[in-house]
Amino acid sequence: MPNxxxxxxLLLVSFGGPEKPEDVVPFLENVTRGRGIPRERLEQVGxxxxxxxxxxxINDQNKALIAALETELAEHGVDLxxxxxxxxxxxxxxxxxxxxxxxxxxHVVCVLTSAYSSWSSCRQYRENLTDALDALPxxxxxxxCEKVRAYFNHPGFVAANVDGVLAALADLPAEVRDDARLVxxxxxxxxxxxxSSGPEGGAYVAQHxxxxxxxxDAVRDxxxxxxxxxxxxxxRSGSPRTPWLEPDVNDxxxxxxxxxxxxxxxxxxxxxxxxxxxxxxLDTEALATAEKLGLPARRAxxxxxxxxxxxxxxxxxxxxxxxxxxxxxxxxxLGVRGPxxxxxxxxxxxxxxxxxxxxxxx
Numbered sequence: 001m002p003n004x005x006x007x008x009x010l011l012l013v014s015f016g017g018p019e020k021p022e023d024v025v026p027f028l029e030n031v032t033r034g035r036g037i038p039r040e041r042l043e044q045v046g047x048x049x050x051x052x053x054x055x056x057x058i059n060d061q062n063k064a065l066i067a068a069l070e071t072e073l074a075e076h077g078v079d080l081x082x083x084x085x086x087x088x089x090x091x092x093x094x095x096x097x098x099x100x101x102x103x104x105x106x107h108v109v110c111v112l113t114s115a116y117s118s119w120s121s122c123r124q125y126r127e128n129l130t131d132a133l134d135a136l137p138x139x140x141x142x143x144x145c146e147k148v149r150a151y152f153n154h155p156g157f158v159a160a161n162v163d164g165v166l167a168a169l170a171d172l173p174a175e176v177r178d179d180a181r182l183v184x185x186x187x188x189x190x191x192x193x194x195x196s197s198g199p200e201g202g203a204y205v206a207q208h209x210x211x212x213x214x215x216x217d218a219v220r221d222x223x224x225x226x227x228x229x230x231x232x233x234x235x236r237s238g239s240p241r242t243p244w245l246e247p248d249v250n251d252x253x254x255x256x257x258x259x260x261x262x263x264x265x266x267x268x269x270x271x272x273x274x275x276x277x278x279x280x281x282l283d284t285e286a287l288a289t290a291e292k293l294g295l296p297a298r299r300a301x302x303x304x305x306x307x308x309x310x311x312x313x314x315x316x317x318x319x320x321x322x323x324x325x326x327x328x329x330x331x332x333x334l335g336v337r338g339p340x341x342x343x344x345x346x347x348x349x350x351x352x353x354x355x356x357x358x359x360x361x362x
Contacts, residue, residue: 001077002314004321009081009105010073011145012066013093013125014113016086017056017276023089024049027056030088045237048280059089061273061304062113068305072314080109080317087128097132101140109317110147113272115157117150117340118189118197118204119351126344146324148316150340152207153214153333156312157303161211161269162218164300168265169223176296178225179262183252184212185286186270187277188233191243199345205231205245210335211269234281249281250289253297263296273304 018027024046025039032042049056066082073080083105085096100108110129114121126147133142151157169177186208197204208231216229232249247255249266256264266286268278282299290297303309315332322329323342331339 002318002321003325004078004080004109004318006107006324007080007109007317007321009083009100009103009108009143010069010317011096011100011108011110012062012069012082012084012113013110013129013147014062014084014086015058015275016089016092017058018049018089019055019059021050021054024054027089048284049276051284052276052279056276057279058113058273058275059086061275064305065113065273065310068310069313072310076314078314078318081105083108085132087125093128094132094135097129097143097145098136098140100143101136105143106141108143108145109320110145111313111316112147115150115152115272116186116197116204116207116270117349119193119349120189121187121204122150122344123349123351146320146343148313148320149331149342150207151312151316152211153335153337153339154312154316155332155334156308156310156315158211158214158218158334159308160303160306160312161215161267161300162222163306163308164302165215165219165265165267166222168267168298168300169219171298172263172265173296176263178223178227180227180296181256181261181264182212182216182219182227182229182267183249183256183264184208184215184229184231184267184269185234185249185282186231186268188236188245188248190238191245193351194245196350199341199348203349207337208270210337212267214335215267215269234286235277249286253286253289253293253295257290257293257295261295263298264290265298265300267300268302271302272309273302278302 018024025042028042028046070082083096083100085091085093112125129145172180194204195201212231220226232247232252233245234249236244266282271278287297319329333339
């Protein structure tokens with residue numbers, strides 16, 4: 001039976017999303033708090049949520065992931081209750097942390113619904129968790145919280161993405177399948193944030209390029225066909241004066257069509273599940289762009305609740321528990337970057353203005 005000491009609970013930490021139309025603008029106000037964005041602009045930004053009834057898919061996907069994870073843990077003899085807290089919508093992280101404290105939880109292993117290193121995909125979640133712990137009532141004992149490592153190159157996460165690509169390729173017309181280009185997609189972030197990601201900078205892009213190569217190689221081995229692949233970005237936001245990672249997926253599709261590409265598979269490798277950025281930016285906008293261009297395109301499934309990914313989370317939890325006990329552990333990782341650190345260094349993944357906050361916490 002796996003030993004998960006010293007942990008007595010697992011916390012899934014996620015972004016959150018609106019559940020109904022009247023939630024959309026308040027949700028976006030939470031996301032953009034402190035940036036001074038007018039309500040009218042938020043209403044414009046929220047239009048893509050209204051196309052889906054004002055509901056983001058992320059909360060239902062987290063519920064499905066928790067159900068699959070609870071089954072996985074039980075089947076492998078891992079006795080850990082699973083809690084769930086969001087950054088921007090209910091269940092809020094602050095409320096969940098307080099509930100854990102009231103339940104007597106003392107040592108928590110945390111899993112982020114993000115596989116990569118950057119301020120927005122890792123450090124901000126850790127800051128939110130610290131804020132939630134700081135907000136606990138004085139009469140409650142503060143649980144100790146530790147997260148699993150960045151898991152972009154864990155074999156289980158990779159396998160789920162490989163399976164998604166193979167299924168998408170099989171759905172393309174046979175005459176373009178072998179010549180289809182693999183287009184890996186992730187969330188764009190400001191270039192300054194990308195440059196400061198990881199302990200030494202540049203980790204966000206490097207991690208994506210690494211896993212894209214691993215997935216492309218596995219698809220080649222499975223199909224016997226070498227296909228060109230590349231990394232593009234979606235969901236750019238913020239001031240047009242601020243440089244963000246490029247190229248945008250729609251711009252690149254237009255270029256590929258002009259270059260005579262036979263077809264494409266869009267692979268949301270930067271996302272754990274089908275977030276709004278996937279169902280809108282890819283399923284709605286990018287596939288519409290491809291159709292307009294006459295470019296055969298399919299979208300690969302995200303990791304979601306694929307058995308290999310759910311098993312990977314369990315393995316990461318058991319691995320982190322062994323490390324917390326001071327034991328030597330095997331940290332499986334594919335690609336060239338190796339396994340990520342268990343504990344994020346003090347200056348890892350700083351974002352704009354975070355140097356001052358870091359100094360204040362020292």
